Each structure stands twice: as C-alpha cells, then as structure tokens.
Amino acid sequence: MTTLPEKTDRKLGLVIDLDTCVGCHACVVSCKGWNTENYGAPLSDQDPYGADPTGTFLNRVHSYEVQPEEGAAQLIHFPKSCLHCEDAPCVTVCPTGASYKRTEDGIVLVNETDCIGCGLCAWACPYGAREMDAAEGVMKKCTLCVDRIYNDNLPEVDQVPACVRTCPAGARHFGDLGDPDSEVSQLVAERGGMDLMPEQGTKPVNQYLPPRPKDELDRTAAPEDSEIDVLAPYLNPVADSPKGFLGWLDKTLEKL
C-alpha cells in the first residue's frame, strides 16, 4: 500500500469542455508524440502495421450517443485521461510505492523504476485511465506533462500540457483547481463543471464542463399544436405575392 499526501499545495488539473470538443483526437496524438519522446519509456505500439494494432495512449477520446426524451439524438465526444484524483485508489493500491501523488501540485505519477508492472493500479482506477506498456512492462499514465509545465527550456506560454497546447477547439484548460480564483476554477463555477463518476469517491481534480442545451430552435419553433411562436414576429409577412412584394419594395425604397 502506498500513502496519499494529506493535502497538496496545489491541485493542478484539466478542465475539459464537452460543449466544444469536436472529437478530433488532436489531444490524443499530441500526447502520444510528446510522451513517446519524453517522460519515461516511450509509448510503444504492437503490430503497428498489422492485423491488430495496439499501443499505449495516455489520453483517448470516446464518443457516446445520447437520446433525449424528445428531439434528435446527440453525439458527445468525451476525452478521458487520468483525473489526478485527490483520493486516488491507484496510488493506495500500489504495492511498491511506484504510484504516488505529488505533494506540491497533486499530480499522480508512476516512478517507472519502481513499477513492477503488476497492474493493480489499473484495476483500481474506476476510469480506466492507466495503460500497461506492453513493450516496457510498466504502467503508463497521464503525467499532466510534468516535464513541460515546469520546463525552463520552454517559453512560459508553452508550459502547459501538450494536449492543452494543441487543442484546436480550445476545449481543454489547465490550471490550479485548488485556487478558487484561478481561471479554471472560475470556468468550472460559471459553467457548472462536474466530477466524473462522483459516486466512486475518488474526488477527481479534472473537471468536465457539460454541453450546453441543444436544439433549442426545435422548442422555439412552435409545434403545430401550440399557439405561441416566439420567432414569428421576425417573419411578419410584408407580401403574399410577387406583386405585393414589389409594392412593398417601392414603399421601402422610398424610405431608404
């Protein structure tokens, strides 16, 4: 068993906007590229040109269809990586102390030299956010790009996780969720940011911003049986025929 710190100085994490994530996988591959070249063992690929290509990814995008009671089905793109939980079961389950949560920023990391590849942590994580690297035999997980966010060799503006830097839709935000005044905390407050699977009691640091309500025009487009049509005033007819239209045209041009 490995101990979690009682508290951390900061709670660094991601805020992911499900309203704007278009499901493009940019974050997935940028992460793969950075973390293959950097922290720890490369993220390997097995059978990369073969019948059953598999590889290690620290971040994946899933897509779910949602069928509301009324109206059209919706598609939600859902990027998922380690949520750097405050009560991280993947850490407490680790038999060697390889998995740990950093006291200064709350990032959950794996010390690969101590990892024996037993896989208990992946089993303990309710989010499926850890992946065993088949080539190296160690557990890989999101590091929140710990080798970018403090990296003096990068310009300050680039000291963010690779997935955040690359996200074309601006759907990924990085910051200190322990500071209520931080931009990410403000965003969570404004948009009703949510824990993923709060019932698991893991207290995830990463937050998800829910999609805004969809297909509002279907509701304002008064159904045939309703007497109220809030948009109707914008289409008050000026003419019913081409002749009537030309009459309106003449009158209106006079006023121009």
Added chain:
Amino acid sequence: MTLHQPKINTSPKVSDEVRKTTCYMCACRCGINVHMKDGKVAYIEGNRDHPVNKGVLCAKGSAGIMQHNAPSRLRAPLKRVGPRGSGEFEEISWDEALGLATEWLAPVREKNPEKLAFFTGRDQSQSFTSFWAQNFGTPNYAAHGGFCSVNMAAAGIYTMGGAFWEFGQPDWDYTKLFMIFGVAEDHDSNPIKMGIGKIKERGARVIGVNPIRSGYNAVADDWVGITPGTDGLFILSLIHELLKAGRIDLDYLARFTNAPCLVNMDPDSPEHGLLLRDDDGKTLVIDRKTGKLTPFDQPGVQPDLSASHRKAGITHKPVMHLIAERYLDDQYAPEAVAEKCGIKPAKIRAIAAELARVAFDEAFELDHEWTDFRGETHKTMTGRPVSFHSMRGISAHSNGFQTCRSLHLLQILLGTVEVPGGFRFKPPYPKPVSAHPKPHCGVTPGKPLDGPHLGFVQGPDDLALKDDGSAARIDKAFTWENPMSAHGLMHMVISNAHAGDPYKIDTLFMYMANMSWNSSMNTRGVIDMLTDTDENGDYVIPHIIYSDAYSSEMVAYADLIFPDTTYLERHDCISLLDRPICEADAAADAIRWPVVEPDRDVRGFQSVLCELGARLNLPGFVNEDGSQKYADYGDYITNHERKPGIGPLAGWRMGEDGLTHGRGGPNEAQLDHYIENGGFMVKHIPEDASYYKPWNKAYQDWAVELGLFDSPQHYIFDLYAEPLRRFQLAAEGHGDRQPPDHLRERIKETLDPLPIWYAPFEDTGVDTEEFDVHALTQRPMAMYHSWGTQNAWLRQIHGHNPLYLPTNIWQKHGFAEGDWARVTSAHGEITVPVAHMAALNENTVWTWNAIGKRKGAWALDKDAPEATKGFLLNHLIHELLPPKGDGLRWANSDPVTGQAAWFDLRVKIEKAEAPAEAQPGFDPIKSPVGQGPDHLEWKVGK
C-alpha cells in the same frame, strides 16, 4: 508505508533545434515546429506565430512523425517488369528513369502533345505543374478539383468572386450565428475548429446542416439532419420566407449586387435574358435620383431595385423582380419542401426567423470610415453577424453548383458577405470572374499551349471545342456536357482515355492521385481500364507514369514510378499564385523546406519536373543555351517570375528600395528569409480596407500594390449569372456555336441564371423505391484520404470503418452488433460490417472516407483490418450514369461544372451472412517496399 516521492527532472532539454515548416498531413497548411534531436525528427507541434493555426495542431499533424518515417515510403525509381497490376518492379537509377520518360514524351510533344494527359492529385503546386503542362503543350492538364469540390469553387466565383473552401472565413471576431452546410473535416480544418471554439466561448450559436451529426455538427447548438441532395431546396425555402417578410438588405443589394441590373424580357430577342449594357459593355441600372439609365459604377449612382425600363419595345426588368417572382412562389414554401428535405416546416421557419433576427436586429456598426468604388465615403461599417460556411456535402451532387449558388444568394440577400460579422474573403479573393483567365486548348506540335488550361468561361465562345465541335480535352471539360468545368474532370480521364472518347492518348502522367483505389469512382472498372489491352496485346493506355511518396494502390498500375519525398524532405511554396494561406485580414504565403534530407534515392516531384522539363527542352525550363534553367524546385521558387516582379513567393523580394513584400525582383536569399521567419510571410490589410473588399477603394489599391492585380478590380455580385444564360440561349437556338440536340433540354433546365433546385440525377435514373437509402462518406478528423500512408498512430483510431445505419433501418432489418449488410446500388454491390447510429438522417447510411485499403499496399499486413473489414463506397458509384438506351455515355457529374456527383448515391440495404472479409475482395498486390515492423518504441533522443 510512508510517502515516497522521487526527485524527477521537470526541466529536461526539449530538443537540439526547432525547424519551422508547413504541415502536409492534410490541405490545411498549418505551421509546424519540428523538434530535432541528433539530426532526427523528435516531436512536431503547431507554430504559435503561424496565421493558419496559431499554435494548435490536429491529430494528423501531430502524427506527422509516423508519416515521415513510414515503412511504406518508396525508396528508388521503379520500372515495371511484370504485367500491369502485378507489382513486379525493378529499381532503376534516376538517370534511367528520366531517360525513359523523355524517350516516351519527346515524340508525343513533337507530334501530338494532346496525347499526354498530365493530372495531379492533391498537391498544392498547381501553378507550377500547370506551367509545366502548358510548356509541354498538352491541353490535358488539371488537378483534382473536378472530383473534389469544383461546384463550391465555381459557384462562389461566378456569384461573388470567391468561394468558401479555404478562400474565405466567417468573421470569427463578430459573428453571432454561424451556419454550416455539409462540412465534415473539410477546408479549413483547424481554423474551423478554432473558430467554433472561439465563437461558442462568447455565446455565439452554431447551426449545423448535415445528414450526420458528428464532428462540428455534434457541437452545433442546432442540428438540421437534412436528406442528402436537398440542401438547395431547403435554402430556397429560407429565401422564400425571408422575401415574404421583407427581411433582406435592400441597401446592400442595390449598391453591391446586380439585383438592380436590367434583364431583357423579350422571348424573341437574341438577347433574351441578358443584361442591358452600354457600348462599353458595362451593365446599366436606373439611377433613383434621376430616373435615368446609367452604368452601375458611376459616382453618386443610386441603383433602383424596382424600376423597369423599356427600350426599343423591349421591357427590361431588374433582377430583383425576377428574384421575387421566382422565390415567392409557393413551391418554395416550407410546407412544400418539408417532406423532400426531411425538415419540419416549423423548423425551416424558425431558422429563417433566427437568421433574420440576428442579421437585422443584432446589426451593429464598426467605427471604420471607408470609401466605395463610386467615391462615396461611409462613416461606419455595418455589421450583420450571420455567417455561413459550406463544403463538399452540398457540392458533390449533380445539383451542387446550383445549390452552392443558392447559398450565396441567401447570404447576399441578408447582406452578410464582406461585412463585419459575416463571411469574409481572403486574398487573392475577392476577384471578379472576369479577372480569371479563360480556358485554353490551342495545340501546336512542339510548342507550348496557347495559354492557361483552366479558367472561367463567359459563354459558348469560350468552350474548349475543336473545329468539328468535339471535345478538345480528354476529360471533356468546357464542353456542352459541363461548360463551366473550371477544375477539369479528373474522374473522367481514365474512362475517356480507355474509351478513346474523344480520342486515345499515349501517356497518362499522374501525381499523388490514387486512381486505382479511393480516388476513382468505379474502382474495379478503373483497374480493368488501366490493365486492358487491345487486339495486338498492347495496353489501351500505352504508358503510365506515376509519382507518389508511398506505396499506394496506384503504384502497381504504372510503368514508371518517380518516388517523391515526404513533406519534411522537400521544398514547396504555398503561393499567392495558387492556394495561399491568407487570412481575411492579411495576405500570407509559406514554404516547406527540407528540415531533413531523404535517406532514400527519392526526389521531390517538382524538382523532377524541373529536370524532365529541361530534358524535353520545354521553353520555360531551359536557358537560351539549352541548359537546365532550374536546378530544382527551390531554385524555381526563388527565381521564376510569372511576370516581372511577381513570383511564386511574395515575401522578401528585391524592391526598388530594398527587400519588400509584394512586387519585386528575385532574391537569392528569399528562402532563407522565410526559414528565419518561421516558414511564412504575412502582410496585413489596413483597417479601412478590411471589409467590403470588392467595393472598397482602399482594399483595391492595397491589392494592386501587393501585386494581386495590375489595376483595381471593382465589381458587383452576380446574383443573376449571365454566363449561364448565354448557354441557355444557345440551347434555345441562338448563336453560331450550338450544343448537340441531346443536351439542349438539360442545358435549358439546369443552367438557369438564377439558382434553382432539381433532384439529383441518380434519383431520376434509378428506381428510388428499390434504392431507397442515401449513402455518404465523411472524412474523419484524424485521417485524411490516402495521400499519405496508413499512419501507425492514426490507424489505431480509425483502422476500420463500419457502415453506420440509422435507427429505423437498423430495426427494420433486425440488425445486431457485429452484423454485416449487403449494400447494392444500380452499379454494384458491397458486403460490409454495420454499426448503429441514432444521430443520423433516417434515410441515410454513411461510413468514413478512404479507410479501406487493398492488401499489399501501404506496407500493411495482408490481414490489416483496413483490408479485411475496411471498404470503399467507390465500388457502388460509377463515373457514368446508368445507360439511357441512347448509346451515349452520360457522366455522373454536375451538368454545369462536371463535378463528380459522389453524394448522389442511392442504395438498398439487406442483412447478409458475414463473409470472411469485406466484399468485393481484391487479390493482394505485391509490395515494392515489404511490410512494416511488428513493433515500435519510437524515441529518437537518448
């Protein structure tokens, strides 16, 4: 246990060096930072300074490292030694390869230059390749626009002097309502994602019109799951509602469009339907101040949208009257179109109301003074914060040209083009259709062609016809079958060459075009055409030369292969003469440069053309003494001048007072300046020139100074497109150049000068009750055709492609997970895996584009899922319509532009026993490069 926190290095060295170039993982042209370690590519990220992507990068771009190092890269020139299609090649030297090509092509040029058909695929060096083809003297050149999205380009240019594509953009800073039609991962890729994120952040709304609710449509606030091929009808219904409510921008229409221009209404006149012009050919309007006829562009003129004019007994009505008469008709009422479009009338009305509300009730003023082309100074710029974007979904239909025109009519009636909050052009657009070249097809053996191949016709006189009326071009572009085919018809080249219709050719020369697989309709048929032999046992298409960087499906069907480099090993220019990387607020161009040298015996295709051009003694490619003029493409980019002072790159030219952006002489250090600046050049547009560009004096002067034009090119938008009317007039019997009788009715019906909607041709050619389902493809965001290889990282995201079925079809046939379906069209049959998707038009099925691969290609294992489960819809689509019994070959293309009508496809779906592999199956082709490694632990740094 206690806390155990190791010390880690949080500040490791990132790379030895960053080399900045331009991505080529799709057509978006983002700037990239290539991090180098030990001389190798270690990591690729977006360039923050770059105008296109401002630092972000998509999945494709980040996976570039796997493309650059792909095992499918060709290694050396190849000469075919077995039969075509066998994949039997021997590696040869470049000297032998170029010698062989010269041996084939020199006699062709001397006797019949048209017997070379030179078509390029998805490259972005068309101003260069067309220059080469023009110097060779063949009329048979085009790029791939004809099967891509020429409807979008041509409809935009013929209507408003510019198109969506990547040639314009919504005003992301001010737009409040953004409506997209038929856009998946299209042009522009990252800018659209960035824009949607940006406008949503400030509460602006997105309406997505697409049968499939994925990607951008998934994040759209409102989704219109339209029935494919009916977008035009939906748009015309929106127009009907807006006209009825008088919610159109009359001031804008009067000033900036041909709505006040006067149409000859006399059916007996040879000028019936043409616009009234003065002796100089200028269109005339009635000035509301004087009530008199006057050229539209005179100082102080206030064009009258309403008044008619009678001259020599002939009534001339303003275009505005014709618009009102046509679109107020009840055939465009929401109730009349709802069923066809699959959209409820109330929703059509709600969208029309929302467009009207935002355009007019949320109008705003920008405090920018500007002066229009009539000399009037306006204190402010009026913003109408509704913007539109559209791509292939509406254009790849046989009614696509008119549908695209309809959308432009809608946005122009709302007054939202080139205004704050609306749609904005990027230089070199706006550009009036009259400023484009016309097509040229004048062949002289041993000499260059008489002008540029592609262009914009104004009427029958500009068609590319021989004296006997037959097609001058192998693809029959610019003929009565598709008179305004501005990008050519790449999808017809092999079919026509094989049929000898209009004539036979000697050499087919192609670049980056996977014609024996996903870049052709009727894949099996095209393979047979490429391998077919005549009565003497000779190939019907005698020589095929192909250039590609990778072991694509097309390689096996060529006789001679020029292996290209990867995008990190080459020079390229993303040129203002071609398809630059401009923004609405700036002109910009860019380069690629060899950030690494090839480790194989390969050469950039454009450099190969420089040498081949010299070997063939092409005038543009040799010096006076006959020696090679351009050592390679980099040399051409630096030193070629299209006209004095104008070259492929506009940055850092030698001006009179030193280095300048715009006009100036060649600068030997130009590429170094680009590299130093991150691979691109940006020149900003002044504030008073930033909107109303077609009519804005300050913009026009700026464009002339930069070298986009030689003189100001003011124009008004052509809501009424006269060139179309000229073809109709010919079809009605006017003029000397007459269409063949079998095309008269179709020309009259489809080349209407005002936007119309007609059912896609396939609907009238097949039994729509039997083939009751529409079938589409969409491009995934993390994969792009197969112009690169099948990428080790990306194929783990998109390794196979089920056919997605909507709920009602899924349930009707009792499909369950893991099932397969037989999908049949009038042309062919495939058997493929299916999956359920609820967020889908109820009569539409779809799959991802070009995931399916042929066994043996791309260095993949023969059991790769791309080959065993992946599939193409191409097998179901023919380049010709089903025979009509008249013995004629009718192209499955738009009748105006010749655009391949991919998305007209209709199918029937049946549940099928799961075959061992997706059908039709193809024999493996022998790989010239072997197969990729069975594991990767990619880390180049120590």
